[in-house]
Every structure is written in C-alpha cells, then in structure tokens.
Amino acid sequence: MKVGIIGCGAIANIMTNFAVEGKLGVDLKFFYDKDIERAENLALQVDGTVVLEIEDMLDKVDLVIEAASPHAVGEVIPQVLESGKNVLIMSVGALMDFELKDRLEKIATSTGAKIYAPSGAIVGLDGIKAASIGKISEASLITRKPPRSLGIKTDGETILYEGKASEAVKEFPTNINVAAALSIACGIDIDVKIIADPSVDRNMHEVHVVGDSGEFTTITKNVRCSMNPKTSVLAAYSAIKLLRRLNENIIVGT
Numbered sequence: 001m002k003v004g005i006i007g008c009g010a011i012a013n014i015m016t017n018f019a020v021e022g023k024l025g026v027d028l029k030f031f032y033d034k035d036i037e038r039a040e041n042l043a044l045q046v047d048g049t050v051v052l053e054i055e056d057m058l059d060k061v062d063l064v065i066e067a068a069s070p071h072a073v074g075e076v077i078p079q080v081l082e083s084g085k086n087v088l089i090m091s092v093g094a095l096m097d098f099e100l101k102d103r104l105e106k107i108a109t110s111t112g113a114k115i116y117a118p119s120g121a122i123v124g125l126d127g128i129k130a131a132s133i134g135k136i137s138e139a140s141l142i143t144r145k146p147p148r149s150l151g152i153k154t155d156g157e158t159i160l161y162e163g164k165a166s167e168a169v170k171e172f173p174t175n176i177n178v179a180a181a182l183s184i185a186c187g188i189d190i191d192v193k194i195i196a197d198p199s200v201d202r203n204m205h206e207v208h209v210v211g212d213s214g215e216f217t218t219i220t221k222n223v224r225c226s227m228n229p230k231t232s233v234l235a236a237y238s239a240i241k242l243l244r245r246l247n248e249n250i251i252v253g254t
C-alpha cells in the first residue's frame with residue numbers, strides 16, 4: 001500500500017524511522033509540509049518524493065496520513081476523500097467541528113473512502129468502544145503535562161482548563177486531540193481538565209468512564225517526542241499499529 005503524509009514533524013519523523021527499517025507496514029513515499037525543508041529531510045531518508053501540492057500525490061497513493069494540525073484537516077482532507085483515497089487523521093480535535101465531521105463522512109460515503117483516527121496518546125479506547133454498545137453515563141479525562149509541553153512556565157501545579165472537550169480542542173488545539181477521540185468514541189462531549197505540572201516529566205492522561213457495562217479508569221504516562229514535547233511517542237506508535245493492522249488477518253482488540 002502506497003502512502004503519503006501531510007505534516008513532517010514529530011509524528012512523521014517517528015513513522016519515517018520505522019519506514020527506513022521496513023517496519024511501517026506500508027510504503028511511505030510522498031511528503032508534504034508547508035515547511036518544505038522538513039518534507040525534504042524525511043523524503044531523503046526513504047528515497048521518497050516531496051510534493052508542493054496535495055493533488056500531486058493523490059493519483060499515486062492509497063492512503064494519506066494527516067499529521068499536521070487541526071486546521072489542515074479542514075483545509076486538505078476533503079479533497080483527499082473526494083479523490084476516493086483513505087485518510088488517517090492524527091489531529092482528531094478537528095472532528096469536534098461536527099459540520100466538518102459530517103461533511104467528511106458524507107464525502108467518504110459517496111467515494112467509498114475510509115477515515116481512520118488512531119487511539120493516539122491514550123489507552124482504553126478499545127474498552128470505551130465496547131462500552132458504547134450499551135449506555136455511557138459519565139466520561140472524563142484529566143491531562144497532566146509538564147509546563148513546557150503546554151507552552152507555559154509555572155513553578156506550581158496549575159489548572160489551565162476545566163470544561164467540555166469541544167471547547168478544550170479550541171483552546172488547546174495541538175495538546176488535547178485525545179479528548180476528541182474519547183468524545184467521539186463515547187458519543188458524548190466528555191469532561192476535560194488540563195493541568196500543567198512541573199513535577200512530572202511525562203504527558204499523562206487519566207480516563208474515567210461509567211456505563212451500564214461497568215466502570216473503568218485508565219492512566220497513561222507517556223514519553224514525549226524529542227522533536228515536540230507536546231506530543232507523546234505512543235500517539236505515533238498508535239498510528240503505526242493502525243497502518244500495520246490494515247494488512248493483518250487476525251485482528252485482536254476492538
């Protein structure tokens with residue numbers, strides 16, 4: 001399967017390293033970034049091609065990975081889906097704009113394209129998807145990151161946000177995509193708290209869900225990407241696992 005990527009930052013770097021080792025599960029060949037040097041650096045590593053416009057890769061790929069920004073989802077994903085190509089979206093926060101989500105779903109339905117959104121930087125999405133078959137009555141996320149990950153300086157623990165996921169993704173568009181994935185999986189606008197905590201060196205996400213099937217809490221303590229401390233390594237790995245799964249014959253996990 002031939003693949004192109006939009007956004008050549010931290011996540012794309014990890015994916016490209018796997019591609020270099022032949023461990024990505026797909027053939028990563030096309031690179032697009034508004035910063036062309038970033039695209040060139042990655043393309044060089046896999047003998048790939050830099051494109052200056054998205055359409056330049058569309059007739060040559062089966063799937064396009066978005067690893068750029070929530071804004072990029074509205075900007076470029078409609079045309080990818082219109083061409084009938086599948087997409088893997090990392091900036092899931094963009095899908096909390098329900099008009100955009102509906103529009104993308106309608107295009108995908110009409111062209112037969114698929115929209116994949118990996119679990120990203122959290123664990124427990126499998127259980128939540130199962131629980132959503134019944135009724136989920138409560139779902140919350142507490143995200144705790146080192147202040148540097150959140151782009152601030154503080155000496156003490158500071159609550160930066162408390163409210164619904166739909167607002168969190170607007171205020172912290174590149175830090176809380178996980179809240180969108182959880183909300184979409186639960187089918188409710190979940191409760192979110194974002195804390196800057198100088199005493200931690202991991203990006204941490206605590207998820208609590210209550211439903212008619214029971215109750216569970218998951219805690220993820222993520223190693224941060226060296227290239228972008230906002231982003232957890234697990235987010236890139238979740239996308240790589242999803243890509244590999246496209247070719248697997250036995251699927252374990254919901």
Ligand SMILES: NC(=O)C1=CN([C@@H]2O[C@H](COP(=O)(O)OP(=O)(O)OC[C@H]3O[C@@H](n4cnc5c(N)ncnc54)[C@H](O)[C@@H]3O)[C@@H](O)[C@H]2O)C=CC1
Nearest residue numbers: 007009010011034067068069072090091120121174231235
């Ligand atoms: N689903 C999840 O759990 C997670 C999602 N993310 C999201 O994934 C995306 C990528 O993350 P990183 O690789 O850490 O970001 P990054 O900031 O390291 O790299 C993003 C790259 O995309 C490029 N870019 C941004 N907007 C663009 C556009 N409109 N067109 C073309 N290129 C564009 C930038 O120049 C940069 O090179 C971000 O939106 C981030 O918030 C990050 C972590 C977890």
Ligand SMILES: O=C([O-])CC(=O)C(=O)O
Nearest residue numbers: 121175176177178231232
């Ligand atoms: O990588 C993480 O820990 C979470 C993150 O930035 C996001 O959800 O946007």
